[in-house]
Amino acid sequence: MDELAIRRIVVVGGGTAGWMAAAALSRVLGRAVEIELIESEAIGTVGVGEATIPHLQYFNRLLGIDEDDFVRRTAATFKLGIEFVDWGRIGDRYFHPFGTYGQEMEGLHFHHFWLRQAQLGGALELDRFSIGADAARAQRFQRPDHSRAGSPLGTISYAFQFDASLYARYLRERAEASGVRRTEGRIVDVALDSGNGHVQAVTLEDSSRVAGDLFIDCSGFRGLLISKALGAGFEDWSHWLPCDRAVARACRRTTDPLPYTRATAKAAGWQWRIPLQSRTGNGYVYCSDHLSDDEALAGLNAALDGDPLSEPNFLKFKAGVRHKAWDRNVVALGLASGFLEPLESTSIHLIQSAIARLLTNFPDRRFNQHDIDYYNRRTRVEYEQVRDFIILHYAATTRDDSPLWRYCRSMALPTSLEERIAIFRENGRLYRHDNELFSETSWLAVMHGQGLVPRRYHPLADLLPEGELDKRMTHIANAMRLAVDRMPSHQQFLDQIGRTAA
Template sequence: FGLTGKDHWTAGFQHFWLAAQRRGPARVPHGPYGDYCLELCAALNGRFGHLPRQVINYAYHLDASRYAVYLRGLSEGWGVQRIEGRIATVLQHAGGDIRALKLADGSEVEGDLFIDCTGFRSLLLGQALGVGFEDWSHWLPCDSAVAVQTASVGAPVPYTRSIAHPFGWQWRIPLQQRVGNGLVFSSAHLGDDEAKAFLLGHVQGEALTARRVLKFKPGQREVTWRRNVVAIGLASGFLEPLESTSIHLIQRGITRLMQCFPAGGIQQSDIDEYNRQVRDEIEHIRDFIVLHYHATNRRDAPLWRHCAEMAPPPSLAHRLQLFRDTARVFKAPHELFGENSWVQV
């Protein structure tokens, strides 16, 4: 997504473009909406530029495995002690706070504050402290993914491809040495073996890795901080990879924790504010991803018919009605996705 056209203080660019649509090209010459987006035009022409005072939006295609190794080395170089082991038991104080983690080798790791990064299992927040999970799969029906890396064929294009299919969508992310591919799908509409075969039939280049099927449940923990445990990453919840928001949410969780860090002791007011901010942010991102499905014009498959006909979250329904009535989009200062992104979807 990128900046589209030129706004005016009286209205957004979409208002002028829609007015031109109503009047017709004979009276007001104009092109498709995407013709006024520099990022889209550059991508379609295989171009990108590093310019002084650059206004073009961009993002990086990263090798996630190498990035994780880099961050681990960086952290250990700054004094972080890495203890490798499997959690066998979570030990709690009488009041409910976590006292220590007992590992499979019998050793204990004590602490005053614990960050739950145990993935979908959420061993600390979900299992030990009993924080419930809100299932959002009625809005986000894709619950499975299969991924494979392939050899590069030709020069990499400067963008990610997201390709819709009857039972989900496919990603294609070019890196310098290889291409990351995946199929996100609804298990109610496609089996695992069928998904593997379909993906291999829709990639370019030799497969370099085995096809792994990942299962997930879209949703969010009721709170992400309870007592002396803060969940970050998959332990707190997961949407789906359509907008690649996982790394952003991890970084925002870390930044937010530092801003609310309980240096003088854990305060309930800090916990409440942290949880409020997390909930606000994740629901805005959820609504934006749901919009990709709900705004579809496809009626050729059960998945897409469900998405078009389902009742969206009330917060998204409000945005949609506002846009239908006035073509206006309002964005809170802290929201991740800008007005241009909402309008383009």
């Protein structure tokens, strides 16, 4: 091994980010590198973060996780997308499905043909062309079946909704089995090298000292190393995303769990509902300028559909991103690196993606600044792309029933988002920049769902004769319906996997 190779990694924090990092790094690096994770039970974790996006399947595969075992152990349900209620207008409902709509025709995205048919006056609802949306409404689920050539069953895309504390425990078991050492204790001091300013060691309350070559800061909003010790600044995005508080509370499940998350817009924010096998997770994300904590809790309690199972958990945050997620020998992951509200369940994905980027740019003890700069640039682009997508939900609205919505509908947007909306409004075109997280399907679902209507569609969509267009659209919608009819109910599918142990 190179004498400048990293030999000791210290992970600070044992929330979702800390255990994801420890599990992945130990799996990939093996026992050639010592990994120690420090966490403090007295401080605890945020204890939320229960809805995910499909990419988590890649992370599971990297860790060699058996998916059925994972579902049982984390009380998980399957997720086909998110239902948005009251966003574009009070009374509106739309579904943001995973997967795609219809199928490409004549080399064009499906939605141009759908827009043409809509302008002709004969189109079915957009959801009828998404197996995810259709199955979610019917409360059905199965994994994709690739054996049926051409069937929409092969295009099912799904994620999970799980218990965050069970997930951390599950990852911890795996990480410890691959050699990660866990140390319990509160870090009270951080020692920096007087020459290069790198973190040398952290000191715990009992005066023990833990040294390392590379530190992964997963200490949550505190940013113990990246912010408090190294002073990597924070770019505040709260002028675009003004919600700065949340209150979370679990309740008893009263019906079979739905295979989707629901996000319901409220006068001063929005509420989530995440159905798990064991319970339902609920939360109210709100803007403290317009709603007190007591009012938020009262609103949340009123929306619970079963008896509460936990005390309310109040959280404070600010939307934004660290100027540098990687500074010197410290890489911040999770809440220590930035925060975007959980409207599209993206935070766990951002952790996973940052771990992958760290592995791609894995350093030695020289800590090549070009690699670090590249890592930071990519991190920022990723955050900005997700940020724009989340802002879209607030900005594309006709709601004017409260100060929050009046502010959001008239706020100045990031140029990148403004341009995207302008292009869509003009001719329905959607772009996936730079392999960004959200695909054309996602942008379409939300733009259409929030009430943005393009003036035109792609001119080449006119090349298909009208009769042929109708025939193909009917065929696709029927194929979706038949496919959904063949699927088991979500509950039946969970029953086949086996219940979570109580």
